[in-house]
Amino acid sequence: MVSSDPPPLTVVQPGGGQVGELGSIGVQFKLWGHDTGGALAIVEHPFPVGALVPPHLHTREDEYSIVTEGEIGFRSGDREVVLGPGGYITKPRGELHAMWNAGVTPARMIEIISPAGFEHFFREVAEAIAAGPVAEGAGADLTERYGLQFGDPDWLPGVIERYGLTVER
Numbered sequence: 001m002v003s004s005d006p007p008p009l010t011v012v013q014p015g016g017g018q019v020g021e022l023g024s025i026g027v028q029f030k031l032w033g034h035d036t037g038g039a040l041a042i043v044e045h046p047f048p049v050g051a052l053v054p055p056h057l058h059t060r061e062d063e064y065s066i067v068t069e070g071e072i073g074f075r076s077g078d079r080e081v082v083l084g085p086g087g088y089i090t091k092p093r094g095e096l097h098a099m100w101n102a103g104v105t106p107a108r109m110i111e112i113i114s115p116a117g118f119e120h121f122f123r124e125v126a127e128a129i130a131a132g133p134v135a136e137g138a139g140a141d142l143t144e145r146y147g148l149q150f151g152d153p154d155w156l157p158g159v160i161e162r163y164g165l166t167v168e169r
Helices: 119-131 138-145 156-163
Strands: 019-021 026-031 041-047 052-058 062-069 072-076 079-083 088-091 097-101 107-114 148-150
Touching: 019 119, 026 119, 041 097, 041 119, 052 156, 062 072, 072 088, 072 156, 079 088, 097 156, 119 138, 138 148
Parallel strands: none
Antiparallel strands: 019 026, 026 041, 041 107, 052 097, 052 148, 062 088, 062 107, 072 079, 072 097
């Protein structure tokens, strides 16, 4: 929910922000919903070589990504593109999408989430991974609470093969 009060001044120094691991990629929190009156949240994701974020869709928010280092591949719906530093892409809610490191060096992107709220999914996943083995079924509850749905599209094996990606099970 977007607040009518102006958000407080928030300053995040370069390299600043809480960090965590999400499995195949990392997360660095830059702006939370409470920093923006609920309008948006911003995180950065480092992508190691071979990293794949599996196909999924959001039911509550849109995402806007900006590649800052390396090359990141994106598939959203039936469109696929590889972007280098300075490339932007929109990933609308309700559309199945995936992302991966498409190059031979580590990559990084900024993710703008609108409206805010989904950054807490990343926080909960990072906390669960840091705590150790997760109880079976805990992930399903988390994805349901945040309106996240995963898919297994027919194009995924081709992407994995073309880019030599690592698939975590």
